[in-house]
Amino acid sequence: MKGDFTRNTFDPAKHFSRVLMQQGRVTLDADFNEQAAILLDYMRTLAKDLIGPYAAPSAYAGFRLTFDAATKDLIIGDGRYYVDGILVENDEPVPYSLQPDFPLLAADPLAAELKAPKGTVFWAYLDVWERHVTYIEDDEIREKALNGPDTCTRAKVVWQVKALPAASLPQPNITPAGANLASCSAPLGGLMAVSRALMAARIKPGGVFKDACVTPPDSKYRGTENQLYRVEIHQSGAAGTATFKWSRENGSVASAWLGTSGNDLKVSRSTGFAAGNWVELIDDTQELMGLPGALVLLTKVEGNKLTVDPTTASPATATTWTETLVNPRVRRWDQTENDVIHLAGGAVPLTEKTASADAWIPIEDEIQIQFSPNGQYRSGDYWLIPARVSTGSIEWPPLTDANGLPVVVDGVTQPDPLPPDGVEHHYAPLGFLSLTGTTLSLGSCRCTFDPASSCFRGGSLPVGAHLVKPFNFDARLLSEEAVEESKAEAVLRKRKKPGTA
Incomplete structure (x- = not known):
């Protein structure tokens, strides 16, 4: 979540039950957010233990699939569903092609099958995840009486009904008539909750995190010295194809994109942007589809205009603003090209550790990251690295041995390779379906439960x-x-x- 946070302190392994405020103490956003996370984790864990990984209340079971012959579209029924304890709500029936949070690709295979049936069997499923929402995406959360400044942000449960051809599944010959608990759940193993990847972070051995109080004359940053670094996958794929971008402020420096004139981007505010920054142009449609935005290089900032280098735009139309964009925005990232780092399309090529090379990638101020071998990387997944000047280090757990002791090699404590902090996706099967003429054959995978009373x-x-x-x-x-x-x-x-x- 790209908010202006100090850090994320919630750790389910610590089994904290609540956060207790003390008098006369500094109040931090991390404490408030941890309390919300503790309660939410408790509620969702309880719901999952009682309900199971996925099911709907029998009285208002949502996400029933039917076919509308008039529009040649699948209709997603209203109601509720629980996926890994997360409450998922659909307030009214909606067509598959007009889902509120899932813009379909023009070449969506199920949509094409519904328009011109060929008897192809599909496995439909529910993809559930939490999306971070700021005032840029929803201006109603900002208090207008403050005349501009925002306060808190929000997290929203997003649901998306998706489908895969049955022929691409581990059991490719399943038909709607053959739907059962085993066949319905088998394809879930092929879906990624988060990137199947590990990353470690450390301070370069012998290096010391630079004291932000000693600021070089040519430095562009003069804010608080403590940072929350965000390393985020830009281009999906394996090492060699995947790329990443990083931010020293958790990707929170962003502005609404209001229009384009030549090479100038009109934005709602330019605070935090400077010439030499790489910025991402993205809107809700791309984010909801799991696609990265285009990265372009800024050459000048003047008033509320950001001037871009047109040669860095790929495609060339990336800087074109149109009315069809949904909540378009400009987001600053902090990667730069130097003698060691050579950017590809504005992002850093992702390399992994090998038997012959440690492949530590420098970020800045002696911070380094390392990706473990054989990772699968998905755009939008991220890791957070809190950096603190008072300790001259970063907050990252050490690698431990079988006895729980830190692993030390050549006098250096080794960092623990960790999976991404998010975005975590949760899945539930909905059914196997095929269409013959206007007749829908559906082998439902939905589960229901009755109230306890x-x-x-x-x-x-x-x-x-x-x-x-x-x-x-x-x-x-x-x-x-x-x-x-x-x-x-x-x-x-x-x-x-x-x-x-």
Whole structure:
């Protein structure tokens, strides 16, 4: 999450139950965020333990798939679903091609099959992840009375219904009629929660993290000395294809992109940008599709105009602003080219450790990173590295041996290679489907659960609906009208503005 944070202190391995504020102490964002993370982790772990990895409440089971012959589109049913304990909500039926948080590629194979059926079998699944939202993406979260400054940011649960041809799965001959628990869940193993990769970070042996209080005359940065470095995958792939970018401020320096005139980008604010910066031009569509934006080099900053070097834009139309862009923005990154680092399209080529080369990659101020062999890297996945001047080092766990002791080689404590801090994806199968004419064959993979209370079992009564007869009550006798009324009330409640009755 690209916010202006000090660090992320939540560690489930420590089993903290809450954060306790003390009087007369400095309040940090990390403490507040850790409390929210502790509670959220508890709730989601509890939900997963009780419900299982994925299931829907029987009274309002969401994400049922049907076919609309008139529009030749798949309809995703309204309701709720739980995936790894995460509550996923769809407030109203939506077409597959018009999902709110999943812009389809023009060549989407399932969409093409729905328009012109060839009998191809697809495995449909739910992809769930958390997206970071700032005032640039949703200006309503900013308090207008402050006349400009933003405060807190938000995290949003994003759901996306996706599909893979059954022929590409480990069991390629599954048909809708053959859908069962084993066949439904088998393809999940091929989906990545996060990049299957490891990265280590360290201070160069013999080096000392530069004291930010001693600032060279030509330095461009004169803010706080403590940093939260972010190393983020730019181009997906394996080593040799994958690239990364990095930021000393967690990628939080960004501005709304309002238009283009020649080589000038009009932005809402230019604070934090300077000539020589590489910036990323991206919008919601690219982010939701898991695609990186274009990196371009700034040559001048004047007022709220950022001038770019047009020769660095790839494609050449990358700097073109249009009305079709959704919340376009400009984000600063801090990688630069030097005698050691040679950029590729503005990003750093990713190299891995080998038997003959340690392949430590310099960032700045003696900070180095190293990628372990045989990684699979996905665009947007990232690692965070807090750097602190008071200790002259970074916060990174050491590699430990079987006895839990730090591993020391040639007098140097070795850093532990870690998986990415995010973005973590969670998956649930929805079903195997094929289309013959206008007839949809669906082998459902959806699971449901009843409420724990015996009064509400049977799949006919949403939790929280009013009981007509509190005793000797059979929920299955409740009318369909009452069920629909309860669902409507739930949707209305979600749409109410904060502070309204």
